[in-house]
Amino acid sequence: MHRVRVILLNAALGPLDYRAPKGMAAPPPGTIVLAPLGPRQMTGVVWEADRLEAGEVDDKRLRPLLHVYDLPPIAEPLRRLIEWTADYYLAPIAAVLRMTIASASALDGARTITEYRATGLIPDRLTLQRAQALERIADRQGLVRELALAADVSDGVIRGLVKAGAIEAVQVSVDDPFPDPDPDHAPPALEPDQQAAAARFVEAVRAHAFAPFLLDGVTGSGKTEVYFEAVAEAIRQGRQTLVLLPEIALTEPFLKRFAARFGCEPVAWHSGLRQSQRRRAWRAIATGEAKVVVGARSALFLPYRALGLIVVDEAHEVSFKQEDGVQYHARDVAVMRAKMEQVPAILASATPAIETRHMAEIGVYKEVKLPGRYGAAEMPDIAAIDLLADPPPRGRWLAPTLVREMEANLERGEQTLLFLNRRGYAPLTLCRHCGHRFQCPNCTAWMVEHRLMSRLACHHCGHVMPPPRACPECKEEDSLVACGPGVERIADEVAALFPEARTTIVTSDTIWSPAKAAEFVGRMEAGAIDIVVGTQLVTKGYHFPNLTLVGVVDADLGLAGGDLRAAERSFQQICQVSGRAGRGEKPGRVFVQTHDPAAPVIHALVTGDVEGFYAAETEARRGAAMPPFGRLAGIIISSEDLGEATETARLIGRTAPRVDAMAVFGPAPAPLAMLRGRHRQRLLVHAARSLDVQDVIRDWLGKLDWPRGVRVAVDVDPYSFL
Ligand code: ADP
Ligand code: ZN
Numbered sequence: 198m199h200r201v202r203v204i205l206l207n208a209a210l211g212p213l214d215y216r217a218p219k220g221m222a223a224p225p226p227g228t229i230v231l232a233p234l235g236p237r238q239m240t241g242v243v244w245e246a247d248r249l250e251a252g253e254v255d256d257k258r259l260r261p262l263l264h265v266y267d268l269p270p271i272a273e274p275l276r277r278l279i280e281w282t283a284d285y286y287l288a289p290i291a292a293v294l295r296m297t298i299a300s301a302s303a304l305d306g307a308r309t310i311t312e313y314r315a316t317g318l319i320p321d322r323l324t325l326q327r328a329q330a331l332e333r334i335a336d337r338q339g340l341v342r343e344l345a346l347a348a349d350v351s352d353g354v355i356r357g358l359v360k361a362g363a364i365e366a367v368q369v370s371v372d373d374p375f376p377d378p379d380p381d382h383a384p385p386a387l388e389p390d391q392q393a394a395a396a397r398f399v400e401a402v403r404a405h406a407f408a409p410f411l412l413d414g415v416t417g418s419g420k421t422e423v424y425f426e427a428v429a430e431a432i433r434q435g436r437q438t439l440v441l442l443p444e445i446a447l448t449e450p451f452l453k454r455f456a457a458r459f460g461c462e463p464v465a466w467h468s469g470l471r472q473s474q475r476r477r478a479w480r481a482i483a484t485g486e487a488k489v490v491v492g493a494r495s496a497l498f499l500p501y502r503a504l505g506l507i508v509v510d511e512a513h514e515v516s517f518k519q520e521d522g523v524q525y526h527a528r529d530v531a532v533m534r535a536k537m538e539q540v541p542a543i544l545a546s547a548t549p550a551i552e553t554r555h556m557a558e559i560g561v562y563k564e565v566k567l568p569g570r571y572g573a574a575e576m577p578d579i580a581a582i583d584l585l586a587d588p589p590p591r592g593r594w595l596a597p598t599l600v601r602e603m604e605a606n607l608e609r610g611e612q613t614l615l616f617l618n619r620r621g622y623a624p625l626t627l628c629r630h631c632g633h634r635f636q637c638p639n640c641t642a643w644m645v646e647h648r649l650m651s652r653l654a655c656h657h658c659g660h661v662m663p664p665p666r667a668c669p670e671c672k673e674e675d676s677l678v679a680c681g682p683g684v685e686r687i688a689d690e691v692a693a694l695f696p697e698a699r700t701t702i703v704t705s706d707t708i709w710s711p712a713k714a715a716e717f718v719g720r721m722e723a724g725a726i727d728i729v730v731g732t733q734l735v736t737k738g739y740h741f742p743n744l745t746l747v748g749v750v751d752a753d754l755g756l757a758g759g760d761l762r763a764a765e766r767s768f769q770q771i772c773q774v775s776g777r778a779g780r781g782e783k784p785g786r787v788f789v790q791t792h793d794p795a796a797p798v799i800h801a802l803v804t805g806d807v808e809g810f811y812a813a814e815t816e817a818r819r820g821a822a823m824p825p826f827g828r829l830a831g832i833i834i835s836s837e838d839l840g841e842a843t844e845t846a847r848l849i850g851r852t853a854p855r856v857d858a859m860a861v862f863g864p865a866p867a868p869l870a871m872l873r874g875r876h877r878q879r880l881l882v883h884a885a886r887s888l889d890v891q892d893v894i895r896d897w898l899g900k901l902d903w904p905r906g907v908r909v910a911v912d913v914d915p916y917s918f919l
Contacts, residue, residue, distance in 0.1 A: 199223035200259060202251055203232055205241040206298060208289040210234075212244060212251040216259040224262075227270030229304060231263040238263055240301065242271055242294055248280070249290075266304050269483055271297060271500050274537035279498070281537070282530055287891055287911045288523040296498035296523070302472060303479035309368045310473055313359060314338040320361035326354045331363060338367065339471045369473055375481050378459035378489055380429035385458075387426070391419050394565045398427035401541040402434065402506050408541040409532050411512075411557045414567025416547045416776025417574055417740070423567065424508050424543050425458050432459075432488055436505025436540075440491040441527060443514035445469055446734060449711040450718050451491055459489070466492030466499065469710055494519060494527035497534060504538045507531050511737050512544035512553060513769050518916045526914060528553075547776060548769040551762075551815055552825045570780075577747070577778040577785030579771075579802050581794040593690055594682045599748045599788050600694060606746045607698055607727055611783065615687055615730045616774045617750040620704045621645040622686045623679030626653065626664070633670035639874045647706065648685050658873045687750060688730045695728070703731035736773040742781025747774055752791040752799060760918040761823050765814055767798050775802070822883070824914065828890050830882040831912040832898075833867065835875040838906060845903040846878035854897050858885035869919040875908075881918075 199217035201224065215232055217223045224230065228243040271279075279297065283290040298304070315335055320327065330348035337347055344364070345352045358364040387395055394412070401408040414420050431438045442448060445467040452462045464478050464487040481487035485502030494517055509517070509531050517527040528544060535542035544553055544562070557564040570576060582596045589596050595603075595615075606613050625643045627634045635644040637655035644653035646664065654661045667674045679686065684702050691700050701707075701717070708714050720726050721741050729735060729744075755767035771789060779785020791799050801810030819826045832849060836842040846864035853861040863880035870877055884890040894911055903909065 200246070200256065201230075201262070202244050202246040202249060203230060203241040203262070204244050204249070204290055204294055205232060205234065205239045206291055206295050207234075207239060208292040208295075210291065212249045212290075213241075214246075214251050214254050214259055216261045218261050218263070218265065221265065224265050225270055227272060227276055229266040229268055229271070229298065231266070233260050233263055240298060240304065242298070244276070267306065268304065269500070269502060272502075274534075274539075275498070275500055278530070278534050278537045281533055282498075282523065282525055285891060286523055286525050286913050287895060288525075292523050293498065296495055297500055299495065299499065300472075300475045300479040303476040303483075308372075309370045310340075311366050312338050312369050312471075312473065313341060313344055313355065313364050313366055316363060316365045318361075318363050320358065320363045322361070326350050327358060327363075330354050330358060334364075338369075340473075343471055372477060372480060375464055375477075375487055376461040378432055378455070378461055378463065380432045380459065382460035383458055384426075384429070385422050387422065388419070388571065390568055391423050391571075394423045394567060395426035397563075397565055398424060398541065398543060399430040402427050402430040402436075404541075405505070405539060406541075407536045407539050409535065409556070409562045410541060410543045411549055411553055411562045411564045412543050412545040412567070413549055413557075413564055414547060415570060415576055416773065417570040417780045418547070418567035419571040420545045420547075420567060421454070421510070422458075422571075424510075424545060425455075427506055427541070427543060428489060428508070429459075431505035434505055436503050437482070437485060437487065437501045438489045438506040438508065439496060439499075439501065439504065439531075440489065440508045440510060441494060441496060441517070441531060442491060443493075443511045443516045444734070444737065445493055445711060446708050446714040447511075447737065448491060448493075449715040450739065453715075455489070455491070463487075463489035463491045465711075466490055466496040467711075468493065468495070494525075497527055497530055501538075504534075505540055507535045507538075507540065507542045509542070509544045512546040513548050513550045514737070515766065515916055520917060524910070524912045524915075526916075529914070548772045550769075551765055551811065551818060554811060555815065555825045573782050574780055575784055576805075577775055577787045579775055579787040579789060579805075581752075581799050581803050582788050582790045583794045584790055584792050594687060594750055595690060595694070595748070596788075596790055599790065602746055602786065602788060603691075603695070603728070603748070607695060609745075610724075610743075611746065612721070612724075612726065612741060612744040613728045613746040613748065614735060614744055614774070614777055615691070615728065615748045615750055616732075616736065617682065617684050617687055617730070618732050618754060618770070619681075619683040620647070620656065620706055620732055621654065621683040622648040622689075623681055623683055625680040626677055627680060628668035628671060628673060628676045629678050630673040630676040631668060631671035633668050640872050641868075641870045645683065646679055649702075649706070657869065682750065684730045684732060691728055691730065698727040699725060700728045700730065701726050703729055703735045705732070705734060708734060733770060735777065736770055739777060740780050741777065743783070744777055745779055745783050745785050747778040747785065747787045749774060749787070749789040752789045753793060753796075756796070756798065761818070762916070764798050768801060768810060771798070771802055772807075822885065825886075827886055828882075828884045828888065829915055830884075830890055830894060831915040831918070832880040832882065832894070833910045833912065834864065834878045834880075834903075834907060835872070835910075836904070836907045837875055838904075839876045841904050841907050842876040842878050845907045845909070846880065848901060848903070849898070849909070850880060852897065852901060853880075854893060856884075856888065856893055858888050859883070859890065859893065867919060 333348040556562040640657040652661045775787040834846040850864045864878045867877040867879040
């Protein structure tokens with residue numbers, strides 16, 4: 198009797214037992230299979246029977262598996278990582294496993310698929326929709342659905358264009374091999390400190406053992422060049438490397454830079470891939486043919502055949518924390534994967550998180566430091582502009598000092614970056630006459646005016662509406678006023694001040710694909726842009742030697758939320774954006790506009806007392822037993838029905854176990870009391886480091902029942918307190 202235990206890719210199901218197909222031995226753990234479920238069939242993975250409980254089913258009643266895929270089984274280290282992640286983040290194993298089997302089409306054997314692309318022919322009948330489609334997909338290729346999405350038209354429009362001969366079908370082999378990067382293609386001549394750092398990594402890669410590193414060095418110190426040496430060594434050893442980046446907009450410049458060093462691009466993995474690319478990448482990763490993979494956090498759970506190294510670049514970035522589905526932190530899971538796989542992990546950052554610094558301080562992570570910027574480049578000077586002493590004119594946001602600096606910079610032909618972490622034109626719109634404020638109907642949030650698209654938009658749920666001419670409340674016409682600045686408003690101010698300057702806005706509204714990011718980089722490098730106005734999207738990674746002036750429009754903004762990491766995050770963000778200045782031979786200058794120049798964050802930035810700032814923040818966390826010295830978990834209860842949400846939250850609060858070294862706060866309405874039409878209540882669990890708080894929560898919630906429409910999500914080690 199060949200009984201096998203299978204985890205199906207459905208988070209609502211527990212493990213189920215099946216029989217091996219007729220005439221076959223039981224497939225080993227990790228094997229990907231197709232199993233019957235009632236009248237349906239579902240993909241699943243064979244698991245060790247003794248690690249998971251399944252319901253009792255009589256041998257005779259077991260159904261046989263339908264199919265066993267001809268793919269390398271998911272290896273033991275990854276199976277243990279999947280279990281660990283599910284356990285630690287209180288998620289169903291199937292939900293984690295789904296990230297491993299991230300491309301259903303990859304499971305089938307080699308084949309070709311049909312994609313479509315424009316032929317260049319303009320059809321006789323050119324409707325508005327057709328014209329729009331042809332314009333937007335001019336240089337694209339993909340499935341009908343993908344082209345339709347890219348062009349924002351229906352599938353029918355694309356099919357019509359195929360019939361009309363304006364779009365043609367092409368056969369694409371989905372399994373074209375990827376080129377192999379060459380470790381010796383164009384190695385840099387490292388400086389002695391870089392050389393020493395690289396040597397430690399190379400040695401660790403050779404050792405094939407778990408070794409977590411913190412690679413700490415200011416922006417522009419050559420961290421990337423240094424970890425590239427470790428990547429080169431992994432390639433020589435015939436092993437795979439995973440490089441995690443926080444943002445897909447950063448992948449494109451990274452691919453180019455990698456190609457310059459290794460002779461070809463690495464394999465990319467992110468949500469922007471077409472289905473065929475995803476499939477090809479997945480198979481190459483699973484067979485070991487993809488030597489270097491660069492990706493967003495979802496690349497972490499892929500089934501690498503022979504992993505040799507993991508790098509987390511810009512490791513302090515908050516975007517490594519996944520906020521929906523399985524709420525995991527990719528930086529932390531990356532270290533855990535390295536441990537399971539027995540390989541080194543390098544966390545690279547100019548502004549490591551307090552959690553990471555602490556691990557280095559207590560000796561769990563090995564710290565590798567790069568002392569200063571590479572070559573002649575110096576760190577920029579940072580100065581504060583006191584907005585009370587040096588205020589902008591009424592209705593303007595840039596202080597006279599900053600404006601003078603911008604003018605001088607323009608005259609020198611150098612580039613300027615203005616940073617404001619706020620998309621759109623204005624964060625709030627209200628009626629001058631009656632004071633009515635535009636709020637999202639689905640969320641506790643103001644509608645944000647976007648003049649470029651002439652819309653009001655909710656940044657939480659995506660709800661949009663045209664800006665009304667009259668106030669919906671008092672019916673007064675043309676009475677709406679914008680309050681406060683967003684990047685678009687700053688760009689308007691810049692245009693008024695410097696009409697001849699070439700200005701560009703960089704936010705997720707303008708840079709929404711790797712191709713857009715590449716275009717922006719190209720224009721910057723070609724000197725076609727004088728002034729960039731951007732959100733956090735421009736704070737990281739980019740290297741523009743002619744960018745010499747950075748203005749932080751509102752340094753107080755990041756502190757407003759006031760959660761436990763607010764000061765740290767502001768500090769990191771301003772450091773990172775400052776790090777864009779003066780990366781070439783010309784020195785950089787940074788001006789930080791603030792109402793509170795004496796605030797510890799600003800003081801640390803201006804005096805360069807990084808260590809002092811971190812020490813004070815760390816002590817404050819230690820004193821309050823906050824992470825990493827204590828543990829937090831958020832419990833979010835949400836429902837479309839306000840009463841159900843509150844009732845369930847009260848039930849959970851009432852039944853909170855009394856455990857030493859643990860305190861439960863709430864329930865209370867979440868700061869975002871409504872999100873996407875769901876009412877939200879929050880509890881916060883605070884516990885000592887030593888307590889297995891997940892176990893307590895599992896027990897506690899496991900005993901409770903709530904109505905079907907209620908969702909209870911646990912966020913272990915939360916980063917968002919909204
Ligand atoms: P970081 O990742 O620390 O911000 P980078 O690795 O991006 O720093 O290096 C900053 C710039 O200096 C890049 O343009 C990089 O190519 C260059 N650079 C750093 N070290 C060297 C070196 N040893 N030889 C040549 N160029 C270098
Ligand atoms: Zn909304």
